[in-house]
Amino acid sequence: MVSTPQKGPFMSAKASSTAAATPVERREQPAVVPAIAHASMANAIRALAMDAVEQAKSGHPGMPMGMADVATVLFSRFLKFDPADPAWPDRDRFVLSAGHGSMLIYALLYLTGYEAMTIDQIKKFRQLGSITAGHPEFGHTPGVETTTGPLGQGLANAVGMAIAEKHLAAVFGDTVVNHKTYVIASDGDLMEGISQEAIALAGHLGLNKLIVLFDDNGISIDGALSLADSVDQAKRFEAAGWTASRIDGHDPAAINMALEKAQTSDRPTLIACKTKIGFGAPTKQGSEKSHGSPLGADEIAGARKTLGWTSAPFEVPADILKAWRMVGARCKNLHADWTKRFAALDSSKRTEFERRMEGELPMQALAGAVRAVKEKLAAQPKEIATRAASEFALESLIPALPEMIGGSADLTGSNNTRIKNMKVIAADDFSGRFIHYGVREHGMAAAMNGMALHGGIIPYSGTFLIFSDYCRPAIRLAALIDKRVIHVMTHDSIGLGEDGPTHQPVEHLAALRAIPNLLVFRPCDAVETAECWQLALEAKNRPSILALTRQNLPQLRNRLDEDNICARGAYEIAGPDGRSEVSIFATGSEVSVGVEAAKLLAAQGVAARVVSVPCFELFLEQKEEYRLAIIGDAKVRVGVEAAVRQGWDAIIGSNGIFIGMNSFGASAPYKELYKAFGITAEAVANAALAKLGKT
Numbered sequence: 001m002v003s004t005p006q007k008g009p010f011m012s013a014k015a016s017s018t019a020a021a022t023p024v025e026r027r028e029q030p031a032v033v034p035a036i037a038h039a040s041m042a043n044a045i046r047a048l049a050m051d052a053v054e055q056a057k058s059g060h061p062g063m064p065m066g067m068a069d070v071a072t073v074l075f076s077r078f079l080k081f082d083p084a085d086p087a088w089p090d091r092d093r094f095v096l097s098a099g100h101g102s103m104l105i106y107a108l109l110y111l112t113g114y115e116a117m118t119i120d121q122i123k124k125f126r127q128l129g130s131i132t133a134g135h136p137e138f139g140h141t142p143g144v145e146t147t148t149g150p151l152g153q154g155l156a157n158a159v160g161m162a163i164a165e166k167h168l169a170a171v172f173g174d175t176v177v178n179h180k181t182y183v184i185a186s187d188g189d190l191m192e193g194i195s196q197e198a199i200a201l202a203g204h205l206g207l208n209k210l211i212v213l214f215d216d217n218g219i220s221i222d223g224a225l226s227l228a229d230s231v232d233q234a235k236r237f238e239a240a241g242w243t244a245s246r247i248d249g250h251d252p253a254a255i256n257m258a259l260e261k262a263q264t265s266d267r268p269t270l271i272a273c274k275t276k277i278g279f280g281a282p283t284k285q286g287s288e289k290s291h292g293s294p295l296g297a298d299e300i301a302g303a304r305k306t307l308g309w310t311s312a313p314f315e316v317p318a319d320i321l322k323a324w325r326m327v328g329a330r331c332k333n334l335h336a337d338w339t340k341r342f343a344a345l346d347s348s349k350r351t352e353f354e355r356r357m358e359g360e361l362p363m364q365a366l367a368g369a370v371r372a373v374k375e376k377l378a379a380q381p382k383e384i385a386t387r388a389a390s391e392f393a394l395e396s397l398i399p400a401l402p403e404m405i406g407g408s409a410d411l412t413g414s415n416n417t418r419i420k421n422m423k424v425i426a427a428d429d430f431s432g433r434f435i436h437y438g439v440r441e442h443g444m445a446a447a448m449n450g451m452a453l454h455g456g457i458i459p460y461s462g463t464f465l466i467f468s469d470y471c472r473p474a475i476r477l478a479a480l481i482d483k484r485v486i487h488v489m490t491h492d493s494i495g496l497g498e499d500g501p502t503h504q505p506v507e508h509l510a511a512l513r514a515i516p517n518l519l520v521f522r523p524c525d526a527v528e529t530a531e532c533w534q535l536a537l538e539a540k541n542r543p544s545i546l547a548l549t550r551q552n553l554p555q556l557r558n559r560l561d562e563d564n565i566c567a568r569g570a571y572e573i574a575g576p577d578g579r580s581e582v583s584i585f586a587t588g589s590e591v592s593v594g595v596e597a598a599k600l601l602a603a604q605g606v607a608a609r610v611v612s613v614p615c616f617e618l619f620l621e622q623k624e625e626y627r628l629a630i631i632g633d634a635k636v637r638v639g640v641e642a643a644v645r646q647g648w649d650a651i652i653g654s655n656g657i658f659i660g661m662n663s664f665g666a667s668a669p670y671k672e673l674y675k676a677f678g679i680t681a682e683a684v685a686n687a688a689l690a691k692l693g694k695t
C-alpha cells in the first residue's frame with residue numbers, strides 16, 4: 001500500500017500542505033487516523049503519568065508529559081506492534097532509553113491494550129510485586145523490550161537490535177524479518193559516553209532502520225542543560241554518518257513528517273524533538289522541578305485545567321481509550337500477513353527460525369562439536385594458551401551453531417575470537433558472523449545485549465579481562481535481564497607479562513563474581529576451555545565470562561571424558577588414592593601450579609589433592625553433599641589464583657591459605673612475575689607444610 005500522510009484531526013493546515021508536497025512511500029503501515037483528536041490521546045498519557053507518580057509519591061512525570069506527543073504519533077501511525085502478541089518476531093522494537101520516564105511506556109502499554117498492563121498495575125506504579133517498576137525491566141513487563149534505567153544503555157541496546165534485524169533478514173529473508181528499531185533518548189542518554197560508541201557503530205554500519213527520537217528538552221536533574229553541555233547533537237550524529245533533523249516535538253504534523261522521512265532513509269536517523277519537560281504543568285513545565293518528583297496536588301489540578309483534562313485520576317474517557325485500543329489493533333492485518341508469509345516458508349527454514357528465536361540450541365550439533373574437540377585433544381594433547389584453546393573450540397562450535405555472532409573490540413588477533421574464513425558483518429552485507437566493534441568495549445557489550453534481546457542470535461565477543469571494567473554496566477544488565485551473552489576475556493592475569501599492571505587484572509575476577517546471575521569461567525587447559533564454552537552456550541538465561549590466558553598451559557586432562565566435568569563448577573583433578581592432608585584449590589593457569597605443588601608435597605611425604613574450580617558460581621550452586629565432598633576434610637586448604645583473595649573464603653574458609661595477589665602487578669616476562677609475586681608450586685607447598693607444622 002502506498003500512502004501519504006493524511007490530513008486528520010491532529011494535522012494543522014500548514015503541516016498537511018507540506019506533507020502533501022513531499023509524498024513519502026509507506027508500504028507497511030496502514031494509516032489509521034483516530035477519530036479522537038491527537039491532543040486528547042497525548043493528554044491521556046500525561047494524565048496517567050501525573051496520577052501514577054503522585055500516587056506512588058515517587059517517579060518522573062516530566063519526560064512522559066513532554067514526549068507524549070511524539071509517542072502518540074509514533075504508536076498511532078508508525079510502530080508495528082501487536083499487543084496480543086508482544087513476542088511477535090517481526091514487531092518493531094521500541095526502546096525507552098530514558099527509562100526514568102517509565103510511565104510513558106506503561107501508559108502506552110495500558111492504552112494500546114497489552115493484557116497484563118491493567119489500570120490496577122498503573123495504580124501500583126513502583127510498588128512491590130507490580131509490573132510497573134521504577135524503570136522498565138525486560139522480563140518483568142510484557143511489551144518492554146529492554147531494561148534501560150542506566151542512561152545510554154537503551155540506545156546502545158537498540159544498535160544491537162538493529163544489527164540483529166539486518167543479520168537475520170540477510171539469513172532468513174526480508175519477507176519474514178523486516179522491522180525497525182525506535183528509541184526515545186534523553187539529554188542524559190546522549191551525554192553518556194556509551195552513546196558515542198553506539199552512534200559511531202550504527203553510523204559505520206549504516207543501520208538505516210534505526211530511528212532515534214531525542215527528547216531535546218534542554219533540562220536534566222541539575223537544571224538547564226547549559227550548565228553542563230553545549231553539544232550540537234544533530235551535527236554530532238551527522239558526523240557519525242546519521243541523518244539528523246530538528247523538529248517541534250509538540251507539533252504532531254512535524255513529528256509525522258520526520259518519521260515518514262525516516263522510513264526510507266539510507267542511514268540511521270536522529271530526530272531532535274524540541275519539547276517542554278512536564279508539558280502542561282502550570283509552573284513546573286520547562287523546569288527540572290517536573291523531572292523526578294510528584295507534581296503535587298495543586299500543580300496537577302492546574303495541569304488538568306491547562307490540558308483540558310476533566311477526568312478523575314486514573315480515568316481515561318471511553319472514547320479516548322477506544323481510540324487508543326484501535327491504535328493497538330492497527331497492525332493486526334500486518335501480523336496476519338506476516339503469519340501467512342512465515343507459514344509459506346520452506347519448512348526447514350521455518351523450524352530453524354523458530355528454534356533460533358526461541359533460543360533453543362541444536363543440542364546434538366553442540367554435543368557433537370564439543371565431543372569432536374575433546375576427541376582431538378585426547379588423541380593429541382595441546383600445550384596452548386586457553387585463548388588459543390578457545391579458538392580451537394570455536395572452530396567446531398561456529399559451524400555447528402549458526403546463531404553465534406562473534407566479535408572483538410579491536411583485539412581480534414589477541415582474543416582469538418575470529419576463526420578462519422569467518423565473514424565480517426559490514427554495511428553492505430550483514431550475512432557475516434563477525435563484528436569488528438572497534439575500540440568500544442562498552443558499546444560492544446550493550447549492543448550484544450540488544451542482539452540477545454532481539455532474539456535469534458547468541459553474541460560473543462572479545463576483549464582483555466582488564467577491560468571488563470569498560471563493559472561492566474552492560475554485563476550487569478545482561479545478568480539482571482537473564483540474557484545469554486558470552487564475553488571472551490583474555491590476558492586474564494599477571495600471566496600476560498610485559499604489558500604491565502595497567503593491563504593485568506587483579507580484582508576483576510572477584511568483581512565479576514560479585515554480579516548475581518553471571519557465570520565466570522576460568523578454565524585450566526584446552527579440555528576445560530571446550531567444556532566451559534559448552535556450559536556458557538547452554539546457560540540460556542545467564543551471561544558468561546570466559547577468562548582466558550595469554551600464556552601457554554599444559555593440558556592436564558588427557559583422557560576422553562564423555563561428560564562435561566566442568567558442569568559442577570569444581571572437581572578433583574589430581575590426588576592420591578587415600579586421604580589427603582592438603583587440599584589445593586585453583587583456577588585457570590594456577591591449576592598446573594597446584595598440580596606441581598602436590599608433587600612437591602608428595603615428595604615430602606604429604607598427600608595432597610588438587611581441585612580445579614573452573615566456575616565458582618556453578619560450584620556454589622551444587623548440592624551441599626557434593627560441595628562438602630569436593631571441599632573435603634584435609635587439615636589444610638590452599639587457594640591459588642593470580643588475583644585477590646576476595647570470594648575465596650567460601651571454599652578455603654577464613655583460616656585457609658591463599659596464594660595470589662594483594663597488590664597490582666608489574667611489567668616483566670610472566671615467569672619472573674609469578675616468582676616475584678610468590679605464585680609458585682614451591683610457595684604453595686611451603687605454605688602448606690608450614691601450616692602442617694612440618695617445616
Ligand SMILES: Cc1ncc(C[n+]2csc(CCOP(=O)(O)OP(=O)(O)O)c2C)c(N)n1
Pocket residue numbers: 062063098100101149150151152186187188189192215217219220221277291
Ligand atoms: C548512567 C546514569 N547516570 C545517572 C542516572 C540518574 N539520572 C536519571 S535521569 C538523569 C538525567 C535527567 O536528564 P535527562 O536525561 O535530560 O532527562 P529529563 O530530565 O529530560 O527527563 C540522571 C542523571 C542514570 N539513570 N543513569
